[in-house]
Amino acid sequence: xxxxxxxxxxxxxxxxxxxxxxxxxxxxxxxxxxxxxxxxxxxxxxxxxxxxxxxxxxxxxxxxxxxxxxxxxxxxxxxxxxxxxxxxxxxxxxxxxxxxxxxxxxxxxxxxxxxxxxxxxxxxxxxxxxxxxxxxxxxxxxxxxxxxxxxxxxxxxxxxxxxxxxxxxxxxxxxxxxxxxxxxxxxxxxxxxxxxxxxxxxxxxxxxxxxxxxxxxxxxxxxxxxxxxxxxxxxxxxxxxxxxxxxxxxxxxxxxxxxxxxxxxxxxxxxxxxxxxxxxxxxxxxxxxxxxxxxxxxxxxxxxxxxxxxxxxxxxxxxxxxxxxxxxxxxxxxxxxxxxxxxxxxxxxxxxxxxxxxxxxxxxxxxxxxxxxxxxxxxxxxxxxxxxxxxxxxxxxxxxxxxxxxxxxxxxxxxxxxxxxxxxxxxxxxxxxxxxxxxxxxxxxxxxxxxxxxxxxxxxxxxxxxxxxxxxxxxxxxxxx
Numbered sequence: 001x002x003x004x005x006x007x008x009x010x011x012x013x014x015x016x017x018x019x020x021x022x023x024x025x026x027x028x029x030x031x032x033x034x035x036x037x038x039x040x041x042x043x044x045x046x047x048x049x050x051x052x053x054x055x056x057x058x059x060x061x062x063x064x065x066x067x068x069x070x071x072x073x074x075x076x077x078x079x080x081x082x083x084x085x086x087x088x089x090x091x092x093x094x095x096x097x098x099x100x101x102x103x104x105x106x107x108x109x110x111x112x113x114x115x116x117x118x119x120x121x122x123x124x125x126x127x128x129x130x131x132x133x134x135x136x137x138x139x140x141x142x143x144x145x146x147x148x149x150x151x152x153x154x155x156x157x158x159x160x161x162x163x164x165x166x167x168x169x170x171x172x173x174x175x176x177x178x179x180x181x182x183x184x185x186x187x188x189x190x191x192x193x194x195x196x197x198x199x200x201x202x203x204x205x206x207x208x209x210x211x212x213x214x215x216x217x218x219x220x221x222x223x224x225x226x227x228x229x230x231x232x233x234x235x236x237x238x239x240x241x242x243x244x245x246x247x248x249x250x251x252x253x254x255x256x257x258x259x260x261x262x263x264x265x266x267x268x269x270x271x272x273x274x275x276x277x278x279x280x281x282x283x284x285x286x287x288x289x290x291x292x293x294x295x296x297x298x299x300x301x302x303x304x305x306x307x308x309x310x311x312x313x314x315x316x317x318x319x320x321x322x323x324x325x326x327x328x329x330x331x332x333x334x335x336x337x338x339x340x341x342x343x344x345x346x347x348x349x350x351x352x353x354x355x356x357x358x359x360x361x362x363x364x365x366x367x368x369x370x371x372x373x374x375x376x377x378x379x380x381x382x383x384x385x386x387x388x389x390x391x392x393x394x395x396x397x398x399x400x401x402x403x404x405x406x407x408x409x410x411x412x413x414x415x416x417x418x419x420x421x422x423x424x425x426x427x428x429x430x431x432x433x434x435x436x437x438x439x440x441x442x443x444x445x446x447x448x449x450x451x452x453x454x455x456x457x458x459x460x461x462x463x464x465x466x467x468x469x470x471x472x473x474x475x476x477x478x479x480x481x
Contacts, residue, residue, distance in 0.1 A: 001044075001051070007150040010040055040150070047146035050089045051153045057084040058114075060140050060157035062095055068164045071132050075163070079140065080122040081114045088116045088147030093157070095125075098135040103127040116147060132167035133312040134304075136160070167311055168255025173264055174463035175417070178443060179470050180217060182458060203227050237387055238279045238296040240378055241266050241306070243313065244371055244392035246287045250315035251393070252424035261460050262391040263310050265417055269389060270310070274303040282306045283378065285370045286316035295382060369396075371403045379409065386412045391460075393419040397445050408454045416457040418446055422469070423461035432472040439469055 003011075014036040021030030058081065065076040079095045091114040097103055103110075105125035114121045129135060139156040146152075176182045203219045206226035216229040243266055249259040273280045280303065281296035292309055294302065371392060378388060388407045392400055400416070407414040422438035442459070449457045459466075 001047070001151055001153045004145070004150055004152055006148075007040070010036060010150065014040070043146065043148050043150050047148075047151040047153075050087055050146055051144050053085075053087065054083065054089045054091065054144055055155060058082070058091060058142070060093055060142060062137055062140055062157075062160035064161070064163055066163075067161060068166060069129070070166050071168065072128055072130060074126045074128045076124055076126055078122060078124050079110070079112050080120070081112045082120040083114065084119075086117045086119050090115050090145045092143040092145070094141050094143075096138045096141065097127060098137050100131055100133070100135060101127045101129055129163070129165040131312065132165045134162050134164050134308045136162045165311070167263065168260060169264060170256045170260050170462065172463040173261055173460070174466055175265060175458050175460050177446070177458060178217065179459075179466060203229050238281070238382060238384060239269070239273055239387045239389065240296060240382065241269065241280070241282045242371070242374055242378070242388055242390045243282065243284045243310070244390070245284055245291070245313045245315055246370065247315055247318040248393050248395040248421075249419070251421060253426070256424075256462060257315070258393050258419040258424055259313060259315055261419060261462075262417060263313060265460055266310050266389075266391055267307060270303060270306055280306060281382075282309060283374045284309065284313060285374050287318040287370070288316065289370045290374055290377065291316070293377070296386075369399045369403070371396075371399060372406065375403045375406045379406065379412075385410075388412060388414045389417065390414060391417045391419075394421055394442050394445055400445075401449065404449050404452050404455055404457075408452050411454070413454040414452075414456070416449060416455065417460045418442075418449075418457055419460050423465045432469060435469050436472070439466075 014033045017029045017033035017036065021027065021033065061078075061080045063078045063080070065078070069075045077095070079093065081091060081093050083091070093112040093114075094107065095110045095112075097110075103125060105127075109123060109125045112121050112123045137160040139159050142155040142157055144153045144155065174181060203216050204227060206215065206220075206228050214228045216227050219227040219229070243262055245259050245262075249257065249262065251258050252260070270280065277298050279296040279298050282292065282294045283290060284292040294305060294309075371390070375388065375390075378386060390400075390403065390407065392403075394400070400418070404414055404416060420439060420442040422435050422442060425435070446457045446459060449455060
């Protein structure tokens with residue numbers, strides 16, 4: 001409790017009266033000063049009692065119109081002050097904004113005053129958030145003033161509920177293989193059950209009633225008869241999300257970038273794991289290396305933290321530039337080139353030959369690659385079997401290949417959510433033949449990655465663009481087999 005300016009004025013008047021009494025040796029100023037001091041003490045005691053009552057009977061609520069909003073979307077906030085009985089105490093409430101919030105409303109608009117004799121008052125204002133994440137308003141500040149305006153007390157109300165700000169979300173997500181959707185990755189996690197889980201367990205012959213989405217087209221083509229893939233759902237495994245948010249993942253229009261698609265799929269996996277309390281972790285990789293590391297766990301706070309991190313991810317900037325992968329970076333290709341050059345006596349061959357003599361450059365480069373380094377860290381720090389889910393794009397095929405090769409070691413499993421660059425190119429895919437050729441190259445890479453044991457590779461991208469490429473190809477020429 002602290003005095004107001006009026007209280008200091010009263011104290012000054014009392015001091016002056018007592019001073020006059022001492023200097024003039026008169027009793028009346030002295031009595032006036034003593035009486036004023038006694039009145040002030042009485043007011044102080046009454047203020048303490050009124051503040052205590054106000055604290056017990058006053059309710060302050062700050063309520064957002066929605067608990068989940070999109071970035072840059074304005075949301076209405078209502079601040080309400082109520083008390084059970086009307087008293088002479090006035091209450092002023094200021095609603096502070098969380099860090100990162102934007103509002104055109106002034107401090108006066110975000111303030112509520114409950115005057116003497118009033119029982120309720122409220123105000124409304126709007127806020128917006130430019131960056132995705134979870135935001136919590138600080139506790140509202142209550143300033144209590146006694147009936148005489150002499151004393152004040154400052155209290156804090158209860159914290160309002162958190163607001164989740166979602167990043168721009170694509171609405172036509174395709175997750176599948178060879179253009180066919182695969183929904184099993186979002187399926188159940190029930191123990192000792194089979195169906196739409198995450199772990200491919202076995203392939204069996206199709207029976208009436210099976211979901212079309214679970215047909216294994218590769219097995220069907222190989223066996224010349226419809227087969228479906230069963231998925232085993234486990235609750236005791238460790239699932240690690242490895243999300244690439246390097247600069248290449250910014251391809252695509254705003255709200256439909258590669259990272260937006262990766263985020264939505266990763267959030268879907270998070271919801272599936274949380275449903276049964278499975279062990280979940282998250283590593284995120286930027287252009288300069290690991291940006292966040294959360295080892296698998298089952299605590300409730302871990303799921304919330306992972307969702308918050310996924311929602312706030314933005315593509316990083318590659319300060320050194322993106323290296324273009326070529327076949328010359330592969331050791332087998334280097335050795336072949338070296339053999340050919342060693343048999344060539346031309347001056348041109350003699351100049352090139354030193355560049356092909358070091359065949360370990362490929363391995364060294366991948367040890368320095370951020371995605372490869374993150375997988376290596378997972379292997380080194382997490383004990384037991386790990387299901388690694390890698391979210392990345394096809395701009396670095398050799399690096400993805402080596403990351404998958406490492407991820408499946410020690411009997412570990414990996415699911416790669418690979419984003420084809422051709423589906424995120426700007427424009428309207430005017431050159432569909434060229435786009436189809438690029439998609440064929442992607443499909444070759446996807447199938448090559450699936451040759452690793454315990455590896456499943458799924459394509460992720462906009463459904464409408466993929467349909468445009470495949471439909472145009474089917475109408476013009478034969479489809480890719």
